[in-house]
Amino acid sequence: MTSASNGVSQTKPAGAALTVRAALDLPILRGGAPEVVVGADALDRPIRWVHVVEVRDIASVLRGGELLLSEGRMFGSAVEDRRLIAELSERGVAALVIELGPRHRTLPKNIVVACQEHGLTLIALHLPVAFIDITEAIHSQIVSYKMTLLDSAHQLQDRLTHLALSNGQIPEVLDILADAVNNPVIYERQHGGFVYQALHTMTERDVSAAWEAHTRRISSAPTALETTLTVGERSAGRLVALAMSSPFTEADELALERTAGIVSLVLMRDEHQDSVAARNQRGFLTALMHGEMPPYRAEARSATLGFVAPVLLPLAIRAAAHHRSRPLSLEDRLWKQIWDDVNSEMTGRRMTAMIDQAPSNDISLVMLGLEDVTQRKSAIDRFANVVQEAADRHIGVPNGAIICAGSAVHTWQAAGEGLILSVEAMDGAMQSRPRPWHDAIDLDLDRLLWSLRQNPDLARFAHLRLDTLLDHDRQRRSELFKTLQELLRLNGRKAETARALHLERQSLYSRVERIEALLGVDLDDPDTRLGLHLALRIMRQLPEVADDLWA
Structure with missing residues (x-):
């Protein structure tokens, strides 16, 4: 991307915030x-x-x-x-x-x-010195600077609003913002991976490296400014500016804040345009799920498309994660290749299926045709295997797709309801441990905890049991927390835990003793292990807990 040549001069306020040094240079204080x-x-x-x-x-x-x-x-x-x-x-x-x-x-x-x-x-x-003269002089400087900041922010907002109303796109908005803050800017989608980036004067390689360092919380990462994007009441990702060319100022914070509102406006406009287009070219299953196609029409239309089956099995599928440095357009192309492979494999295996493909950051819908409801599990296993192998080939991630499966049903009315259930199960499935597929009709423990994540008692339960151990690991750079995870995963079997962690048995026993002393528990007690295991599962759902804690 290229940067607009006149962005900085139009958006950077003159002067800077009044500092102690500048105040001492005022005539009234020099006196x-x-x-x-x-x-x-x-x-x-x-x-x-x-x-x-x-x-x-x-x-x-x-x-x-x-x-x-x-x-x-x-x-x-x-x-x-x-x-x-x-x-x-x-x-x-x-x-x-x-x-x-x-x-x-x-x-x-x-x-x-x-x-x-x-x-x-x-x-x-x-x-x-008359204190009233000092306060008057300094307050005058501060108010003048604030007015300059606000005037600059208004100019930036007016310019971006005009661009948005002229059908301008997000890359153009980010180019102007990058010039305003004199640094690269990245738009990251809600579940990770950037959508757009404005390089400013930096190379793509340098910005990608800085972004990787920032997302991994590496100490050498540049300082970052960020703000959340919202569309309606839901989060739509965030804008992140990286201080690679110059340090940030108060003006930069204000510019980022004002630009976020414009980007949200552009996203709302684009979603509305997409919605209008979708209503005109809605996929068969998508229209069924949204109630835009009556069940009797769905049955007739599916027959004309060659999809005839006594039992219908609805599924919802989306990418498990997004590569931090992979643009949306590239991931869309990779998922197009994945679906091409899936369609080819399904045809080769003579499996009856309908697929509404969606972009990589959205949910695709699938309907499998079965002969009998007893085939549900085996059919999902086969289909999930095809999808996960294709995802592994093209994006190099085991269990790279999240698959939620509904009930095997006999009517298109029930099939539409099954699609809704599968989509609703997706958020909880994304927070669960990776697996080939998730059963939308069985609310497993991870999804149950995810649905209750707003309850403060759950977080309190987990923190009371595990914070002592976490604090110890942070202070001493030890790995007692991951040792506890592995021990609980293996139901307290110490010999297997030692092998899994590549430790001598005595080393593991020493770690277990330290864990028991820190937490004041007996890990041989099954009720204690159950409580700690539940606390671990709860902590996985807490947004403030770093991803790198999990073994």
């Missing part, structure tokens, strides 16, 4: 003969607001980024002063400015030491 006593290396912190402070309990009302002006009247005993400095530092105060005079002719040593210990920038004014 006070300022001396940076502590924190000379932190003068580039931005100032959000200015307060004149002479009371001790100010910390509770601060939000961070404040420049505090004082004559030091709030200082008292050494213990209270140290506590006050600690509270100000925790609140993220930009700097503390104390005017020397009758109250304090020199800065108290305990204040200087406390500021050094807590990293709070401390500045002394050796000449008197």
Whole structure:
């Protein structure tokens, strides 16, 4: 992708946020003969607001980024002063400015030491200055900068809105945003893998490498800004900017936020256009599932298409995951090849099937024709084997497709309901352990936990049992958590666990003893193992738990 040549000049605000260093350069503060006593290396912190402070309990009302002006009247005993400095530092105060005079002719040593210990920038004014003049000057600078930010954001939003109304596409929007933030921008779909990327001035290889590092949480990954995209009430992915050319500013955060709204608008427009097109060219099974084709018409139309079977078996299928660095267009082509192979194999095996193919980020619908309901499991096994082998060939991922199967039924009315059930089971199946296919009519444990994932008691149950172990592994870089997973998977059989983990038995026994000591449990007790196993299954459903925890 190429970048628009005039994007930066139209969207970047002039100047920058007022920092402590810039504030000290203002004439009004220079007139006070300022001396940076502590924190000379932190003068580039931005100032959000200015307060004149002479009371001790100010910390509770601060939000961070404040420049505090004082004559030091709030200082008292050494213990209270140290506590006050600690509270100000925790609140993220930009700097503390104390005017020397009758109250304090020199800065108290305990204040200087406390500021050094807590990293709070401390500045002394050796000449008197009217605090109201300081606040007026700084607030004027801050308000001017904020107005410039908002004006710049409005210009960017107006430009992108005009583009969207002119039927502009997401790649064009991202090119403008990349120029605005002076860095590459990526649109990642909801379940992983990018859809579009604006390279800005970087090469595709460099951006792909940076994106890989970011998604894998590698320490060398560039800083990222991101915001969620929504269409209606559902998430539609996220926009991510990578700081590869320059560090981010407050203006960049605002630009990303405003652009996200425009991208969501474009997505809604495109979905509406797709919906209109789909109503005109709706697939047979899709129309049946959405109630747009009465069952009697479905039966007649299926006969004209050569699909005649006494028993109908509905299924829903989608990609199990998306490659982090593979564009949507490439994955669509790969899945087209997968479906070509599946159709060819089904014909060769003389299996009766109808398939409504969907893009790689959507759900495809399948209807198998059987002679008898007793053939359900064997038919699903055969079909799943064909699909999973084709997926493995083309995308190189075992169990690369998620397959949800409904009931074997005799009527097209029931078949349509079975398609709905199979699609509804998809979200839970995506959170379950990989398997050749999922039974939509059997709510297994993983899908049950997924359906209850909003219940706070479940998360509390899992955290109470496992957080101690997780914290221990993070602090000591040990693998007790994965050892516990494997032990529970093998129902407490230690010899098999040692072989699975490639450990000597004594090493495993040592790990088990440490796990039992940390958790205060006996892993030989079956009820204890059951509770921990359930906690592990619950934790898999929690969004805040990192994927790399799972063995």
